[in-house]
Amino acid sequence: MIGSVSLLSVQGISKALGNAKQSTQIIGSVSFEARRGEFVSVVGPSGCGKTTLLMCLAGLYAVDGGRLAFDGKPVSAPPQGVSVVFQDYSRSLLPWKTVFDNVLFGMKRITDMDSIGKRAWAAELIASVGLKGFEASYPWQVSGGMQQRVAIARGLAARSRLLLLDEPLAAVDAQTRAEMQDLLLDLARKYDQTCVLVTHDVDEAVYMADRIVVLSKRPTTVVEDIPVALSKPRDQLKTREDRTYLGLRHEVITLIRSMRVDH
Numbered sequence: 434m435i436g437s438v439s440l441l442s443v444q445g446i447s448k449a450l451g452n453a454k455q456s457t458q459i460i461g462s463v464s465f466e467a468r469r470g471e472f473v474s475v476v477g478p479s480g481c482g483k484t485t486l487l488m489c490l491a492g493l494y495a496v497d498g499g500r501l502a503f504d505g506k507p508v509s510a511p512p513q514g515v516s517v518v519f520q521d522y523s524r525s526l527l528p529w530k531t532v533f534d535n536v537l538f539g540m541k542r543i544t545d546m547d548s549i550g551k552r553a554w555a556a557e558l559i560a561s562v563g564l565k566g567f568e569a570s571y572p573w574q575v576s577g578g579m580q581q582r583v584a585i586a587r588g589l590a591a592r593s594r595l596l597l598l599d600e601p602l603a604a605v606d607a608q609t610r611a612e613m614q615d616l617l618l619d620l621a622r623k624y625d626q627t628c629v630l631v632t633h634d635v636d637e638a639v640y641m642a643d644r645i646v647v648l649s650k651r652p653t654t655v656v657e658d659i660p661v662a663l664s665k666p667r668d669q670l671k672t673r674e675d676r677t678y679l680g681l682r683h684e685v686i687t688l689i690r691s692m693r694v695d696h
């Protein structure tokens with residue numbers, strides 16, 4: 434269920450990267466809201482600043498201007514309740530820890546749960562992402578898709594309420610990608626997650642989203658903020674044949690094609 438309350442509020446944020454000698458304005462002015470339980474996809478031309486935006490939302494980059502709030506509080510450092518899942522799962526998991534211990538590691542900031550509770554919660558999450566039986570494996574012993582499942586479980590383990598997903602499925606094969614899209618949608622519903630997904634893949638953006646934020650070339654601004662009127666649960670065949678889906682896909686691809694980034 435999507436609530437009416439905004440969990441993430443982004444109002445006119447801006448960000449330049451570089452150093453004192455030479456800085457590049459990456460984010461011009463970006464505004465959007467993610468309401469509780471909403472799945473927001475963010476798309477835009479290559480190099481427009483999607484990852485930079487996500488790093489700002491995560492509190493990993495300080496914004497230069499504008500207002501950014503999570504659950505009504507200004508974001509100045511990585512807030513508790515916000516987890517990031519990166520594309521490069523092989524670098525985000527700890528190779529010397531088992532699947533189980535990687536998920537447990539996600540709970541390191543949780544102080545009001547004892548170790549028995551944490552172990553039970555880790556076991557539940559591992560089962561929820563379909564990895565029961567692989568608890569004792571090391572990340573390098575399982576497939577890429579499975580490693581990304583571990584990273585997602587670890588994100589949820591931090592008792593996240595907002596999942597920031599930076600191209601999390603870009604490195605997995607097409608079949609796994611479709612399965613993982615449905616897994617993410619299931620997990621978002623089951624664990625009451627609000628999600629912001631950055632993706633290059635317009636089909637994925639439309640399939641997953643309740644709303645699509647289309648960014649311009651940099652310094653990036655929001656070109657369109659498009660509601661997605663597709664029923665849930667989504668279905669890889671039926672949804673992708675739906676006229677609304679095809680219309681949105683056309684609209685977003687046309688918008689992105691009309692923009693080019695000058696590197």
Ligand SMILES: Nc1ncnc2c1ncn2[C@@H]1O[C@H](COP(=O)(O)OP(=O)(O)OP(=O)(O)O)[C@@H](O)[C@H]1O
Pocket residue numbers: 450451452457459478479480481482483484485486651696
């Ligand atoms: N420290 C930096 N200083 C200057 N420019 C930078 C810095 N870091 C990134 N950039 C540039 O900022 C732009 C935006 O980068 P970012 O990774 O946020 O975009 P993106 O939309 O996620 O890219 P992609 O479509 O390739 O995934 C890129 O052109 C990049 O080269």
